Amino acid sequence: MLKAAATLQLDLLEDALTEGLTLKDATPYNIQFVGDRPVFVDVGSFTTYRPGEPWIGYRQFCRQFLYPLMVRAHADVPFQPMLRGSLDGIPAETARSLLKGRRATRPGVAMDVMLQSRAERTMSDSSRNVRSEMSSAGFSAELILTNVHRLQKVIEKTTWDSGESTWSEYATCDHVATQRGPKETFVTRIAGLKHRTLVWDLGANDAHFSVAVAALADTVVAVDGDEAVVDRVFQSLSTSGPHNVLPLVMDLADPSPGLGWRGVERRRLEDRGQPDLVLMLAVIHHLVIGANLPLAAVVDWVASLGSEVVFEWVPIEDPMSQRLTANKRRSEVHADYDEESLRRYLDGRFEIKEEMPLEGRRLFHLIPTN
Amino acid sequence: MILGYLDPGTGSLIIQTVLGGAAGVAVLFRSTRRRFADRKSPVEAATTEESASELAEQEIES
Numbered sequence: 001m002l003k004a005a006a007t008l009q010l011d012l013l014e015d016a017l018t019e020g021l022t023l024k025d026a027t028p029y030n031i032q033f034v035g036d037r038p039v040f041v042d043v044g045s046f047t048t049y050r051p052g053e054p055w056i057g058y059r060q061f062c063r064q065f066l067y068p069l070m071v072r073a074h075a076d077v078p079f080q081p082m083l084r085g086s087l088d089g090i091p092a093e094t095a096r097s098l099l100k101g102r103r104a105t106r107p108g109v110a111m112d113v114m115l116q117s118r119a120e121r122t123m124s125d126s127s128r129n130v131r132s133e134m135s136s137a138g139f140s141a142e143l144i145l146t147n148v149h150r151l152q153k154v155i156e157k158t159t160w161d162s163g164e165s166t167w168s169e170y171a172t173c174d175h176v177a178t179q180r181g182p183k184e185t186f187v188t189r190i191a192g193l194k195h196r197t198l199v200w201d202l203g204a205n206d207a208h209f210s211v212a213v214a215a216l217a218d219t220v221v222a223v224d225g226d227e228a229v230v231d232r233v234f235q236s237l238s239t240s241g242p243h244n245v246l247p248l249v250m251d252l253a254d255p256s257p258g259l260g261w262r263g264v265e266r267r268r269l270e271d272r273g274q275p276d277l278v279l280m281l282a283v284i285h286h287l288v289i290g291a292n293l294p295l296a297a298v299v300d301w302v303a304s305l306g307s308e309v310v311f312e313w314v315p316i317e318d319p320m321s322q323r324l325t326a327n328k329r330r331s332e333v334h335a336d337y338d339e340e341s342l343r344r345y346l347d348g349r350f351e352i353k354e355e356m357p358l359e360g361r362r363l364f365h366l367i368p369t370n
Numbered sequence: 371m372i373l374g375y376l377d378p379g380t381g382s383l384i385i386q387t388v389l390g391g392a393a394g395v396a397v398l399f400r401s402t403r404r405r406f407a408d409r410k411s412p413v414e415a416a417t418t419e420e421s422a423s424e425l426a427e428q429e430i431e432s
Contacts, residue, residue, distance in 0.1 A: 143390025
């Protein structure tokens with residue numbers, strides 16, 4: 001998705017320059033996804049190009065688009081934790097450390113990483129008015145266009161092969177294959193009770209249920225912590241739709257917080273939208289057993305969303321729960337991870353509108369009580 | 371809304387000449403040549419500074 005956003009950013013800059021305009025910055029936060037389609041949302045970034053000016057956003061483009069894509073593709077390092085840790089992106093010096101040696105021969109690394117890192121280091125305490133010097137020496141929009149065309153090729157060649165991950169083959173598990181039919185019937189029936197504006201599918205894996213409810217909603221946000229799975233979902237949605245499903249990489253036990261100045265420049269997940277339906281299918285055991293969060297706290301968080309919920313209870317005896325407890329003593333798993341406690345925590349927060357047993361598991365349709 | 375201005379980075383600006391292809395290298399060459407040409411000997415620099423001071427004083431008086 002970052003690659004699609006980078007391509008859009010460069011294409012827009014190219015078009016702007018040919019119209020006598022430029023973009024005064026280059027941040028991925030100016031590009032939002034409507035489903036799988038990147039959309040540039042900051043009209044204020046367009047400004048008149050002043051002859052002789054270099055591309056002011058080049059450094060930012062490198063830090064927030066190019067280096068993250070390069071370290072993912074060439075060093076196999078996930079960029080999400082780095083972008084979440086620093087709103088300004090990855091510094092050239094850090095990118096250089098990760099892309100040394102043989103990786104330096106990959107497209108763009110020598111010029112955009114190594115050369116830039118060196119130039120930044122050398123010029124860090126310079127007081128020269130470089131913009132003025134370049135302008136009087138004849139710098140022009142054509143030079144920016146040459147650089148943009150080169151970067152378009154670099155981005156095109158910077159490809160990450162996601163390969164297999166822990167959860168990329170989840171859909172082929174026996175229990176998934178047998179349970180998906182009845183689960184899908186339940187989920188689509190509940191989702192279809194009324195028109196849904198925004199559905200969140202938390203722990204979406206291959207977004208099977210996001211796709212299943214897509215026709216019943218304006219937008220579906222499919223959240224999963226496995227980057228490889230989400231990348232595949234994005235590729236699939238881009239080619240064959242549905243185009244109102246937005247896949248997001250996010251660990252629900254450690255979701256993106258508010259970022260930037262006073263934590264309000266970039267909003268946390270809960271502040272980005274108000275879902276009218278939340279799907280929490282086969283995810284509770286990951287949060288309570290896997291991430292060791294108290295069951296009551298998870299129920300409380302779900303209730304705080306103020307949404308209808310389709311919730312799947314996965315008991316401790318379930319083979320998938322057993323996988324998560326394989327290296328845990330019983331005392332290391334929350335003692336209240338049982339259906340009786342779940343019902344106690346739901347009581348007062350939700351009305352159980354409907355429930356359905358499913359091979360030892362249980363599906364609930366929950367309506368918030370306040 | 372948070373409004374901020376970018377730090378374009380001096381080094382990042384300069385390398386855009388190189389990344390602009392042959393025409394960019396020509397810009398870098400012209401820019402470098404100008405910087406060297408603009409460097410004056412200490413006597414020339416002092417004379418220029420004196421002239422500038424005199425000019426400034428004249429402007430204040432007028």
